[in-house]
Amino acid sequence: MSIEYMKVYLFQLIVSNCVQRMADKTVDGGPWTGCTVMFLQSLCPGVNLLSLYKDPQGKFIIFKVIKLTLIDSAGGLGTYEILKVHDADPFLGVEVKFVNVTACRQFLESYSSGAVRQYLCQHACRLLALPQELTVETQLKAGTHILDLCLENLELCLQHIHLSQPERLRDEEIDELEQQLQSQARGPASQTATITQEESPIPSNCFEFENRVFEDRMLTAADVQSFSNGVGRHWKHVGRALGRNCRALKGPAIDNLAYEYEREGLYEQAYQLLSRFIQAEGRAAKLSRLVKALEDCKLTSLAEHILGLQPRE
Template sequence: MADKTVDGGPWTGCAVMFLQSLCPGVNLLSLYKDPQGKFIIFKVIKLTLTDSAGGLGTFEILKVHDADPFLGVEVKFMNVAACRQFLESYSSGAVRQYLCQHACRLLALPQELTVETQLKAGTHILDRCLDKLDLCLQHINLSQPERLRDEEIDELEQQLQSQARGPASQSVITQEESPVPSNCFKFQNRVFEDRMLTAADVQSFSNGVGRQWKHVGRALGKNCRALKGPAIDNLAYEYEREGLYEQAYQLLSRFIQAEGRAAKLSRLVKALEDCKLTSLAENILDLQPRE
């Protein structure tokens, strides 16, 4: 698949993802229409796309609209690699998994969320040809955006960036000139509550680390006996056929299994910093890059 559009410019393409909760009492469309729920649902969608398309800057949300009973999300992909990664995530069910995990966490749902999805590019329903990724990419490439980003999305993006930078951030504990509490850690001059690594952390790491997973493994191995010696190379050999995602997934899973309650978020962030992977750390911490 070439990295050029039909007009010879850089590759871009547009798709619309339709979302509907199948759980009673959780209506994504109604939540988005609610002033208080709108931002949370937008954040869930943004984090889901970030996980499934390979990081920030690989896509742009143009519009979120009422497609009753679905919530429609129009997405512009910035390059063919990101779009292909999204399609692979969508085809494997990972997109639904990310969506459910982020929704359960941010909406504090007492139950596991189940969602129905549909993906379209123009008049083409891509769910019918997901086994032909090049054809899906062609449909998306031919479906160029008809509009600029919606003003409502601009406002939500600004709110998301303000939350990440400002004192009201749910993730960040602002403490200027104060000692870092024992249950917290510091990253980029911000203080975060430390916690055990979660399944969502493992998946975000596995999606974003790529070929650098070995370097991160060796950084973690400095203080983890289970990852010392030939352990990293053994993992690479054992899961070579499954690919980079599975190798990275097994690395972090082994770290958590070996370290138990000591497998903290701070240790992963420190290892990522040591490997110059700060953007991945920001993604795991739900941070937007500073402008």
């Protein structure tokens, strides 16, 4: 065995042990925390994210773009928080604290695949009403480590983030922006507030469910997980509902999935169903289509759960 091979082997062993200690700590009930900073810069002329954030009118819009991007890429709320958004000229720096290793891993996977940039561009184009697609440059750091250089090893990235503990509490400015975001969500102008169709037409990038209007978006890994956990033996019915407008799920496709993943159980069958839908439909694999399929199958409680609604009494 060569010396170089031994070095690589020992390094991998050390990383594996560190990751295992992190996992053990989570299993034992101890809090897993870590901090990373995401740097953002627009490459489109005339669109400067840093300048927009410094502007009193643009600050809230940019914060909302960042918030929606994190929701799409890391799952639901409560597993992370934005601590600070700061000037890192020419970049806009976003410091994020993770309190859940699963959410952090999901974010890293989204970042590594380019999904974070995609979500960011989609939300920025919509909320800023840009006439063209936005292109952004990103960089991810944990302490002194540039995570972009080791994204092929997500466990090592997790270790760097875990060792990079936040040095500050959340900025008061972020508290104010969070409160403003919550107030908007409760207000009549919110896209997620209760609105009747007579009061306001539904925007083209939104959909209606139970007399509420929700922003439409691509399905995320968190959506797939929630669906797979909750749909149970009804996954075939949902698959056939989705298959009305998805060629990949027509014909014997559903039965083939059932046969192929029978040993793995209902969760894996449902997971593979929605994964195949997303793979086949690409950007057209929208949240609205899944919610409509669940409605058609009388699974409104699961749709409510995926949308983050409180269960009806």
